[in-house]
Amino acid sequence: MLQVRGLHYRYPAAAAPALVDFSLEARRGEILGLLGPNGAGKSTLVAHLAGLLQADGGQIEVDGEALAALRRRTPGCIAIAPQDFAFYPMLSVAENLRCFAAASRLSGAAARQAIARTLAATRLEDFAGTRAEHLSGGLKRRLNLAIALLPTPALLVLDEPTVGVDPQSRAFLLDTVRALAASGMGVIYASHYMEEIEAIADRVVIVDHGRVLCQGSLAELLAQARGHVELQLEVPLDAAALKALAGEIDGRLEVAGVHLKLELAADASPVAALARIEARGGRIRDARFGRHSLERLFMRLTDTRLRDH
Amino acid sequence: MLRALIRKELLALLRDPHALAALFVMPAAFIVIMSLALQNLYAPPLRQLAYAIDSAKDSPAARRISATWATAHGSPRPLPATPGEVDEALRQGRLAYVLTLDASLADALGELDPPRAPVVRLRVEPGLDQGAFRTLQAELAGAVGELRAALLQASLTGESPRGSQSILPFMAVEQLGRALRPVSAVQQNVPAWLVFGMFFVVTAISSLFVQEQHSGALARLAALGVPERIQILAKALPYVGINAIQAALMLTVGCALMPLLGGEALSLAGIHWPALLMMLAATSVAAIGFALLLACLVRTHAQANTLGPLCNLLMAALGGIMVPTFVMPGLMQQLARLSPMNWGLEGLLTVLLRHGDVAEAAPWALRLALFGILGLALASRLFSRRITP
Numbered sequence: 200m201l202q203v204r205g206l207h208y209r210y211p212a213a214a215a216p217a218l219v220d221f222s223l224e225a226r227r228g229e230i231l232g233l234l235g236p237n238g239a240g241k242s243t244l245v246a247h248l249a250g251l252l253q254a255d256g257g258q259i260e261v262d263g264e265a266l267a268a269l270r271r272r273t274p275g276c277i278a279i280a281p282q283d284f285a286f287y288p289m290l291s292v293a294e295n296l297r298c299f300a301a302a303s304r305l306s307g308a309a310a311r312q313a314i315a316r317t318l319a320a321t322r323l324e325d326f327a328g329t330r331a332e333h334l335s336g337g338l339k340r341r342l343n344l345a346i347a348l349l350p351t352p353a354l355l356v357l358d359e360p361t362v363g364v365d366p367q368s369r370a371f372l373l374d375t376v377r378a379l380a381a382s383g384m385g386v387i388y389a390s391h392y393m394e395e396i397e398a399i400a401d402r403v404v405i406v407d408h409g410r411v412l413c414q415g416s417l418a419e420l421l422a423q424a425r426g427h428v429e430l431q432l433e434v435p436l437d438a439a440a441l442k443a444l445a446g447e448i449d450g451r452l453e454v455a456g457v458h459l460k461l462e463l464a465a466d467a468s469p470v471a472a473l474a475r476i477e478a479r480g481g482r483i484r485d486a487r488f489g490r491h492s493l494e495r496l497f498m499r500l501t502d503t504r505l506r507d508h
Numbered sequence: 509m510l511r512a513l514i515r516k517e518l519l520a521l522l523r524d525p526h527a528l529a530a531l532f533v534m535p536a537a538f539i540v541i542m543s544l545a546l547q548n549l550y551a552p553p554l555r556q557l558a559y560a561i562d563s564a565k566d567s568p569a570a571r572r573i574s575a576t577w578a579t580a581h582g583s584p585r586p587l588p589a590t591p592g593e594v595d596e597a598l599r600q601g602r603l604a605y606v607l608t609l610d611a612s613l614a615d616a617l618g619e620l621d622p623p624r625a626p627v628v629r630l631r632v633e634p635g636l637d638q639g640a641f642r643t644l645q646a647e648l649a650g651a652v653g654e655l656r657a658a659l660l661q662a663s664l665t666g667e668s669p670r671g672s673q674s675i676l677p678f679m680a681v682e683q684l685g686r687a688l689r690p691v692s693a694v695q696q697n698v699p700a701w702l703v704f705g706m707f708f709v710v711t712a713i714s715s716l717f718v719q720e721q722h723s724g725a726l727a728r729l730a731a732l733g734v735p736e737r738i739q740i741l742a743k744a745l746p747y748v749g750i751n752a753i754q755a756a757l758m759l760t761v762g763c764a765l766m767p768l769l770g771g772e773a774l775s776l777a778g779i780h781w782p783a784l785l786m787m788l789a790a791t792s793v794a795a796i797g798f799a800l801l802l803a804c805l806v807r808t809h810a811q812a813n814t815l816g817p818l819c820n821l822l823m824a825a826l827g828g829i830m831v832p833t834f835v836m837p838g839l840m841q842q843l844a845r846l847s848p849m850n851w852g853l854e855g856l857l858t859v860l861l862r863h864g865d866v867a868e869a870a871p872w873a874l875r876l877a878l879f880g881i882l883g884l885a886l887a888s889r890l891f892s893r894r895i896t897p
Contacts, residue, residue, distance in 0.1 A: 246727075249727065249730075249731035250730070250731055250733075251727055251730060251731060251895060270733065271733075274731070274732050274733025275732060275733070279728065279731050281724045281727070281728065282724075283722070283723050283724040284723055284724075285723050285724035285725045285727065285728040286723065286725055286728075287516060287519075287520060287720075287723075287725060288719075288723075289519065289520050289523040289524070290516065290519055290520070294516075294519060297512060298512050298513065298515070298516045299728070299729075299732065300512075301509045301511070301512030301513070302509060302512070302513070302728075302729050302732045302733075302734045303732050304509065304733075330523075346728070350732070
């Protein structure tokens with residue numbers, strides 16, 4: 200559906216480009232998780248998809264048609280739900296929806312139907328008359344999403360859609376996004392919340408410094424860190440036991456008190472490693488295998504240093 | 509689409525009490541306050557000033573000049589007992605002025621030669637304004653001149669003059685176009701603060717614009733394919749209506765409210781209505797063009813809330829809104845011509861005071877329209893920069 204190929208963009212007077220040879224693909228009925236730290240280039244890509252920036256190089260196409268041409272014909276084909284609350288706080292939910300429905304070239308019965316549909320999809324019917332400034336963070340996120348859904352887009356781009364919401368609202372938003380994808384809509388879900396991407400994305404693209412670092416299905420990416428094991432022991436192992444374990448385990452061992460991290464070799468079994476630890480006197484309180492691996496992969500790819508932006 | 513975006517602008521304005529106050533309450537309040545406060549600048553209340561007459565000799569000439577003065581200025585207050593107390597009464601402002609009539613008043617005025625020393629003195633309190641002082645001086649010169657003419661006629665011809673010796677029957681004073689009523693504070697202040705209020709759309713326009721930029725609403729509208737010209741038009745058109753309501757309100761305040769508050773009424777009798785509408789439209793174009801340009805220049809709410817009002821205050825101070833240009837020295841009057849608010853004020857004064865028609869007001873309207881169009885053109889160029897991240 201959406202093909203981004205070799206996209207390149209540098210902001211005026213910026214020292215480094217914001218996007219470098221950036222390529223990805225989004226498909227109908229699929230959620231593409233776009234994962235990257237702050238300043239990675241996610242919002243710049245979203246601005247290109249929104250038609251707000253002109254790329255210095257590369258192409259963006261939807262079903263083989265240049266995005267710019269498609270946007271001229273049907274501006275609502277790709278809808279953006281930005282990270283900010285991009286609506287009018289002094290207007291009510293319904294007034295906001297009417298305003299953006301008109302901006303989406305919807306009028307009369309079509310506008311009324313679209314507003315009713317989006318109010319229902321985001322469960323905002325009871326708040327139609329409430330001014331947006333009086334909504335909670337979660338309700339504001341839902342209004343942000345409702346506005347994006349007005350023109351019935353083929354592709355929905357969500358930029359950090361769950362920032363500042365409570366767990367219930369987060370779960371509702373994720374369910375809503377899943378339902379939209381299930382209905383055939385393509386979804387690009389940009390976030391730096393790894394657990395959300397893991398929970399929702401069919402495929403994942405990890406980006407940093409304007410470049411795509413890796414992409415693939417969630418299973419493919421997780422497989423890259425399959426040998427990662429995290430353990431918490433009842434009491435620390437003594438030095439002799441640790442020295443012995445380092446020689447016995449087929450992989451690398453990191454120790455910090457009662458916390459052990461294992462990076463097992465490709466064919467090594469985690470069960471065998473746990474058995475050796477128990478044999479050396481280790482009493483395991485907690486063991487994690489295959490969890491947080493996306494986070495570790497992300498941190499490994501994007502560097503663990505603190506970002507200033 | 510345009511209608512929905514205009515509706516959004518109006519709803520946002522209606523729900524912003526500060527912007528409404530700046531647009532409607534502030535200029536109306538300024539008209540009332542400044543018209544009442546400056547009433548005396550245009551018509552000094554000479555009759556209300558407390559004065560005393562210090563006559564050294566109870567002569568017919570002294571009685572006559574005292575009577576003439578009392579007719580125009582009311583009865584004098586009792587003269588303090590000693591010269592020191594007179595000075596103290598003046599210094600404290602309990603007496604606004606004292607007329608001192610010398611004992612040789614009648615003799616000196618009846619002589620052909622000038623006196624060796626003044627025989628009438630006007631001493632005023634330190635705080636008396638220059639307008640009132642000069643008016644008193646002129647009235648006293650007239651009264652003394654009339655008395656001298658009568659005394660000289662009597663001494664030269666031996667006959668007392670018949671009837672009044674007032675010089676006024678010999679002359680006529682007419683202010684062109686306003687033979688019946690001199691310029692009042694209301695007639696200066698209504699157009700002045702109306703122009704000021706119309707330019708205050710800058711605060712409302714730039715505040716919402718900054719909010720739209722920061723929230724991403726502008727970018728969202730652009731992403732939905734709303735053309736920039738529609739977005740700009742949707743911001744400009746509502747404020748043409750707002751400016752029209754302001755004009756109707758301020759003129760009503762001048763015509764109907766001011767007389768109820770003890771001020772003079774603004775008179776619209778005999779004015780050229782097409783010229784007035786042209787001036788109001790041109791002022792609106794200038795105000796909105798300037799507001800949109802400033803809205804595209806500022807980046808934060810703090811800038812929007814300070815830069816717009818600051819520019820307005822400077823244009824008002826320079827342009828004769830706060831201080832009428834006719835009291836300014838020559839250089840300042842020339843500088844006032846640089847302020848668009850001055851163009852609006854002069855154009856409205858041309859229509860309201862001088863009863864000028866379209867042709868006479870056109871130079872001011874043209875300047876305002878060009879200023880507004882230039883602002884709109886520059887705002888259009890800057891607009892897209894405010895949408896992109």
